[in-house]
Amino acid sequence: MKTQTILLASRPQGLPTAAQFQFETRELPAPAAGQVLLQTRYVSVDPYMRGRMNEGKSYIAPFQVGEPIAGGAVAEVIESQNEALPVGSVVVGNLPWQEFVLSDGKGLNRIPTDQAPVSYFLGLLGMPGLTAYFGLLDICQPKPGETVVVSGAAGAVGMVVGQLAKIQGARVIGTAGSAEKVAYLKQLGFDEAINYKTTPDMAQALAAAAPGGVDCYFDNVGGAITDAVYDLLNKHARIALCGQIASYNDTETPVGPRPETKLLKSSARLQGFIVGDYYSRWPEGVQQLTQWYRQGKLQAEETITEGFDQIPAAFLGLFKGENTGKALVKVS
């Protein structure tokens, strides 16, 4: 069995390009005892993967140059020597970017096929949805009537954060980077949505959208939007620090106004987190998100690119803001 695989060709300096990705054809042996052969159906491309392309210590090990890039994927078992994973099982897990993968099944989770489209287990009901769930409900803890700001609101995480905040009875303001995304956020029920690319003064726009100040901030972006939100914090504000896509491609440490005095004056709490911090509570999160989805309280948007060879382009598109909702590649 032959499979295409995508290797990290070199580490990017700043914004990655197509030159970082190398396609190669590899031969896979037949599954040995305990192994399964998987056919990849959907590959997830996520902003956090940019960090893994760098060398150096972070919360997750770096990709190695010359080795396959790996990330979230949904795959189907097409050959099995593992009783726990019969042929036809659909699984989600961290898999190399390959059309076919040989696996011993460790770290794979079987997903139901009757609850939601299987691709949702990479978005609304997967890592991004859980990131939103724990970051908002555990860290921000919005109360009815409070004001929640979400940056990167039309992304895979942000779209869920805003909907969860509405379920909690909060007033929700989202920032996003196109008129289409702003329209999508309004359709999702966001009270205010601001296009940061066309708004000349974000500080003024956010202040106008949050006349009573900001109680919770879910930050996917960082940079100037975050600076502006810090000026609006109410006493005892809670900030979930989830992502900093505005600076992932910076080659120097970004510089900005020091936030400490603002956080001090408002007795604000800022918590950096990754969804892995909540690993033991994932089943609870998936169950609650699935229930809300099936009750019609949550909806999901996906930007699906077709074709294994389009994975690098879909990944690079994240940094141009090309996706609304979850960015996926349909492989088969």
Place this chain on the structure above:
Amino acid sequence: MKTQTILLASRPQGLPTAAQFQFETRELPAPAAGQVLLQTRYVSVDPYMRGRMNEGKSYIAPFQVGEPIAGGAVAEVIESQNEALPVGSVVVGNLPWQEFVLSDGKGLNRIPTDQAPVSYFLGLLGMPGLTAYFGLLDICQPKPGETVVVSGAAGAVGMVVGQLAKIQGARVIGTAGSAEKVAYLKQLGFDEAINYKTTPDMAQALAAAAPGGVDCYFDNVGGAITDAVYDLLNKHARIALCGQIASYNDTETPVGPRPETKLLKSSARLQGFIVGDYYSRWPEGVQQLTQWYRQGKLQAEETITEGFDQIPAAFLGLFKGENTGKALVKVS
């Protein structure tokens, strides 16, 4: 009865000077029913008071130009028309900078005179001690063997933070601004003390002092020391953001490396706070601090200036780092 009082003459731009303070003699009437006449014994000068000299929203109302400056003080009741506060009672409270004060007793707390020097109720057993107590024990929650960094460690709050961290079994690193202060911290039991004024590379010195990384950071200072600590945070580090004396006299918003990516990678929690956030738990704090003091587990240092007319100089001295431990003025 005549009393001297010190008014805010004008709002400072940047570092305050003697020109901000105006001495005036005022006439006080005899106490009416319910009132007491207080003779001020000790006046506390504290860095947070710099913020009250500015206009604009903060966690505490600004001083008004032409009105007395007020802050923590210990005073004795010398005339009383209030049964709850007989002559000879010693009280602590927020009082105007005056030799004598007429009060209805609201907001005053009687303090015992047999537990500790009464001045300690402005330091170790008062607002700074409670700030250390709640900031370290409630926010940082150091565990035995963890590494705690305290900036401004030889100040009124920092000296208590370090001793409390030792009581908790942590390894403690303090930063301070003179060889005398460093020697004092060593004598207090700090494991490492670093003179930031003579150390050419604070990032390197902190990294050498904390080879296992930093679990807790109690920040009184901000600026470059804080930047260096952020680079050393261990997973799930806790930061109590208490003061930013490095920037209190800045006329522009200070700029520095953005901390968010560092906080995100370490899943760190940063909590801004003021001791007023813990008002309901003050009695618990005073009781515990008093017990540890009387058991010999806590000691206090005071820098006492003598004379009512020296209050402005003692206050201005805070920003030159003149005090070791609590800065006080003995008025009578």
